[in-house]
Amino acid sequence: MSDQQQDVGTSSELPYEHSRKGAWADxxxxxxxxxxxxxxxxxxLQGLAAVGNDKLYPEVADYLYEFxxxxxxxxxxxxxxxxIFVGVGILMRRGWGQxxxxxxxxxxxxxxxxxIPYYPFWAMTIIAIDALIVWALCTQYANRA
Incomplete structure (x- = not known):
């Protein structure tokens, strides 16, 4: 067996980048x-709509976070x-991005x-997608460890 073959190891010891775990993290x-x-x-888009037209969203009475x-x-x-800036950093695999x-x-x-009181269905949808983002980033971190 040559030195080069000994360095690579067996097929079950693939380098991280070529393993199933590495592919999942990627x-x-x-x-x-x-x-x-x-x-x-x-x-x-949601923010610019609210800035451009205050009457776009309904009025909410006596809400704790009323701005x-x-x-x-x-x-x-x-x-x-x-x-957007951070998402590009994540796609470029920058360490700070995750x-x-x-x-x-x-x-x-x-x-x-x-x-939520202003636009409940949309706010809950974005919360769910953000939860998936947090899950995916934490899963990536756990798989790389």
Missing amino acids: FAGTFAGVMLIITSCFGI DLSAWGWIHTVLGLLG ITGVMVAGLSMVANFAF
């Missing part, structure tokens, strides 16, 4: 990056822009939770 990261970019684009709709619009727009992606998706979940 898919989870790609999924999370793409979904974060898509939901961030939705957040930007002016323009403020909600700016919150969603800024989170959306940040999410942890920052979990944080941005978590902030998006909180912002959409507070936005």
Whole structure:
């Protein structure tokens, strides 16, 4: 057996990048990056709609997180822009992208939770997608460990 064959090992000891676990982690990261970019684009559109037309969303009476709709619009727009930046970082496999992606998706979940009275079905849909993003990024981290 040559030295080169000894370094590679048996077929069950494939390098991480060529293993099933590595392929799954790669898919989870790609999924999370793409979904974060898509939901961030939705957040930007949602935010710009609220900034551009305060009458677009219904009035909510006596709600704990009641802000002016323009403020909600700016919150969603800024989170959306940040999410696109982080999503691209995830797709480029930058080290900071994974942890920052979990944080941005978590902030998006909180912002959409507070936005539920204004647009409940949409906010809950985005919360569910953000939960999938957090799951995919955490799964990628667990598979790489």
